[in-house]
Amino acid sequence: MEPETREPTVYLNGDYLPASRAGISVFDQGFLLGDGVFDVVSAWQGNIFKLQQHVARFFDSLQAAHLQTRLTPEQWSEAIVETARRNQLADASIRFIVTRGVPEQMVADPRVHTPTEVIWAAPYIFLGDEQQRKSGIRLMVSQLRGFAPDTLDPRYKCLSRMHFQLAKVEACAAGYDDLIWLNNDGFVAEGPASNLFMVRNGVLYTPASDILHGITRQTFLELAERAGVPVRIQQFTVYDLCTADEVFTCSTAGGALPVREISGRTLRQPAPGPITRELDQLYWNSRVDGEHATAIGL
Ligand SMILES: Cc1ncc(COP(=O)(O)O)c(C=O)c1O
Missing domain, CATH: 3.30.470.10 (Aminotransferase class 4, branched-chain amino acid transferase, N-terminal domain)
Structure with a gap:
């Protein structure tokens, strides 16, 4: 069969x-x-x-x-x-x-x-379809905040995902492709199934806390080091995102997914930007080359 x-x-x-x-x-x-x-x-x-x-x-x-x-x-x-x-x-x-x-x-x-x-x-599940992977997604900043570490630490990868579904309902109803939420201090955190990066003046940024420690995020940090792209792991805001050169989400479901719009603001440079493209290419090369690989034995 x-x-x-x-x-x-x-x-x-x-x-x-x-x-x-x-x-x-x-x-x-x-x-x-x-x-x-x-x-x-x-x-x-x-x-x-x-x-x-x-x-x-x-x-x-x-x-x-x-x-x-x-x-x-x-x-x-x-x-x-x-x-x-x-x-x-x-x-x-x-x-x-x-x-x-x-x-x-x-x-x-x-x-x-x-x-x-x-x-x-x-x-294999891709978070974005072919068109979205080619020219970027429209990302909404949700009105819901992420969980605080003293309620449900975002590092738990747990089944309780009602919160995420509600945020997705909100984003879908508003016509967006995906969403991110802020932490309880108003800084950018992550999305329901992905972490977030932005590029400003050749530097790669990703939020420091109140996120799931994504394996893909960690991989992109390692690849950035390999490619000589400087990295800063720190808090930033929606203002920083809207004025960034490049923004992308990343997850096990497809590597990098470029972002072209954030809550109504079209980014100034077309997505994907050069650093997004380079890092995503390195990610897929690494996978095809069998780095960090466990063979299924088919
Ligand atoms: C809340 C959240 N953040 C980030 C990610 C990305 O993590 P990973 O790169 O390990 O797939 C996921 C994955 O499902 C997630 O659920």
């Missing part, structure tokens, strides 16, 4: 099952409360990028959320590769999730739980 028509295989609590049989309970805390953490890695041409770094971030989320798992980081890595392999996907987005599972009593001590563990793989 062709890969496109075959039913996907899902990892669930130690078993590899056809998706139609990979069901979880309606009493699962992940479903009832959004109580769980996850991560997403991607594969390109048969190689998963920075798998160890993603699994390490996942284990930080688990630790901070007081969530248990039956598997070691190495076993998670093996199961992630195996899920991609069984789905025969050379270009894939692979999501792995731990929830607090089904409690023995409805009002339970959240520390005591049997986790639900899931891995599924989909064909």
